[in-house]
Amino acid sequence: MTNEQKCNIGVIGLGVMGASLAKNMINHGFCTALYSVSDQERKRFESGKNNYRIFGSIKEFISSLERPRKVFLMITAGKPVDMVIASLLPLLDRGDIIMDGGNSFYKDTAVRCSECAKHGILYMGIGISGGEKGALYGPSIMAGGSPQAWECVRAILEAIAARHQGKACCGYIAEGGAGHYVKMVHNGIEYAVLELIAETYQYMRFVKKMGAGEIRSVFEQWNEGPLNSYLIEISAKVLGKKEEDGGCLIDKILDVAEQKGTGKWTVAESVERGVYIPSIYEAQMARIFSTKKEERTYGAAHLKYSSNEAPGLRTEEMEKALLLSMILAYSQGFELISKAAEEENWNIDLAGLAAVWKDGCIIRSALLGRIEQAEELSGKPLILSAAFSDIGTLEGSLRKMAAAAVLSGMPLPCIQASLQYYDYYRSDQMPVNFIQALRDYFGAHTYMRCDREGHFHTEWE
Template sequence: MAADKADIGLIGLAVMGQNLVLNMTDHGFKVAVYNRSRQKTDEFIAAEPDNEKLFPYFDLESFVAGLSAPRKVMLMVKAGEVVDLFIDQLVPLLEEGDIIIDGGNSLYTDSNRRTAELKDKGIYFIGSGVSGGEEGARHGPSIMPGGNPLAWEAVKPIFQSIAAKADEQPCCDWVGDGGAGHYVKMVHNGIEYGDMQLIAESYHLMRYGMGLAADECQAVFAEWNQGVLDSYLIEITAEILKFKDEGGEPLVDKILDAAGQKGTGKWTGISSLELGMPVTLITESVYARCLSALKDERIKAEAHFGKPSAPPSLGEQEKSELLNAIHDALYASKIISYAQGYMLMTEAAKEFAWSLNYGAIALMWRGGCIIRSTFLGEIKAAYEKDPQLTNLLVADFFTSALKDADANWRKAVIFAIQQQIPTPALSSALAFFDGYKTANLPANMLQAQRDYFGAHTYERVDAPRGTYFHTDWIQSGGRISSTTYEV
């Protein structure tokens, strides 16, 4: 390799892009950088005057020429049209075997398309999820690459060097073909939505259901972070509850209760509907954010219907028991969230012919990413024990955990109902659990109704699966009059 050539180039010098670049140079890689705004590039280089591994460029032709072969260009730009615009500008400057990497939160279907289109042009494409936020990008993110497998060996040394480490293993490995990397990142973000909502509901139950002060809630979350709930999101929740505003009041109380979202949770919900997988907790978490956005309507509705119940007077023993119930409800629901996410990835792998390593995915999520937690080690162990595991819920560890949490889980949800505290995520997780372990659901009535008004047919419990029947419900006068359809 020529001494003046960079190992990799990165386009897009917002905070995530800058931090990834510095992470790469920290690990000894030479990095060419380019940004559409020259000012952004100038400011970045000026802030790193002693970094000899940074190579700034101000036009794409020089930028590409400054890369060693095979050229590796990583895009850290806004997902969607902007990615395609840069790809269109880069392709004429690249040669066969060069690599374009999209490190943004792109929709997996776009990565499927880009992988195929660039392959036809002799260019390798990688669509890679990068999780961990600004801090993770700087010091070690979770990286989930997918796309054209022929590109992996060229980028592997860089990605695995800069990734977070768990048990001395990089939180980065090849995920699969096409959009697999971005799909796994999408599911990661969906689980993140679920985890955040579950924690928010648990906080709501403590603060407004039980009447605990913010400092008391802080102490509870800090304690929980020392046990089975040990995770990044529980840790930062405890940290958030420490912060006071200018008047010494809890800062969280001054933050408007209207949550934003960037779309990856919604994408997870849409994909679950398309694939017919009941990812109910994540979807409810997305809808909870949508409901929170109706702030003005909610204020009027509270005035119309009346305020929720005041917190009950609780003795120390009752308080301790309720906190244990909320803890167990949060833990059990978290298990459901991950189980649903893995169900969705499993179905997507079938749909798109991806060969996903589910244990390796858990390892990739153990460090650097937003949903990192000790909990993920048990998922990895479950898939190592049984690579053909049909559902996390039937793995010994998780079955035992759910059975242990069952009574308290129900107690917490009942308490929420009594106190008029909305718990869409905790409640939907429990409903899913009850449905999943129920052999006979009322869908027989649904099928009868569908056949009655639309002649959609139904199957019978006393006939082989795949044998369909139709009843003339109106003309038969209640007598059995069925037609059999073999499919």
């Protein structure tokens, strides 16, 4: 391309995700300007090629863009985003657009929307799911922020997004930080589903004493049914990976997990908004506790375990238990999004969001088709939706697996938390009345009665 030709869009940050997303744009015919302060990152692209230009100067990068300028940030969340925005504002004109495609905290995104608006700059927080391959071949895209900016960039984002049955897995969520909010909750659901699959593997491997090859075959079979999903698919592939000596790679991987923080944000949000998400919480806690490797090794050798006979579980029962647990994980995530939408005045189309997640993203699964068809998603949790009225046929298997885990001494916290979530929703009477009586006794906190209106205090002695 010639130096005079203006680029359709610019990408700042050419790390793994940024480079993949930029290549996706280039492959879809968009003239793309590329900027990075890293020589190593810029070397991922060959200079002189058609349809893109590489810059080491931010001023030259901005000058290369057609108006309104569209700048896509693919950089580390937090202060780096604010620093880059500060460097861009003097170079941009009213009506230009900045998009943040990183995992920024939604409240930070909302502030940036407001601050950029003071300068006449349109700002968007873009949730992107799919990992490196998704970014390159088609991610799931959750756009939030300026609706005016959305209309300007929609064609580009829909073109590079994954497609499900011909429809782009890309949508506008709502204003402010809504795009990053639903991406945060997406990651929370991802935490839960990953933990549920891992716990199912753990039970098969160490309680039922199944080999990795046997479990791989089970996952492959499950992926042909209602559990069909990206994470079940790659679970089978992971179990099939061999070392040079013929052993299974999975047996050589240390059982200590890392995390990037979005799970913590989701849990904190649930507490702040008063939404019960036990599966996501336990998935987060499992990763945290995994870091106590030395203590766990000591405990395994010294803590007493009273062996009990656990009920036998057939493969079909484990499949049903995992299926119900996954449904409940999605239910928790959608419940949190629904509550946030209500409190933030976001008009989020939850069925539309399910459609956005149907391909390209990490949590894509056959279940999302059912969620998309569910009516009154914003009015009640999925667990109470008519679309999932059949989950009672799965409950017995989940209860049996949770009981078997307890009797076997095998911690499956996410499986058990899923059952707790189910049982709480079928609890007409909770013991909180007893707590309220005790609180009134020692602190005169008062209580409400079920037979009359008002708040009451009792002199207990």
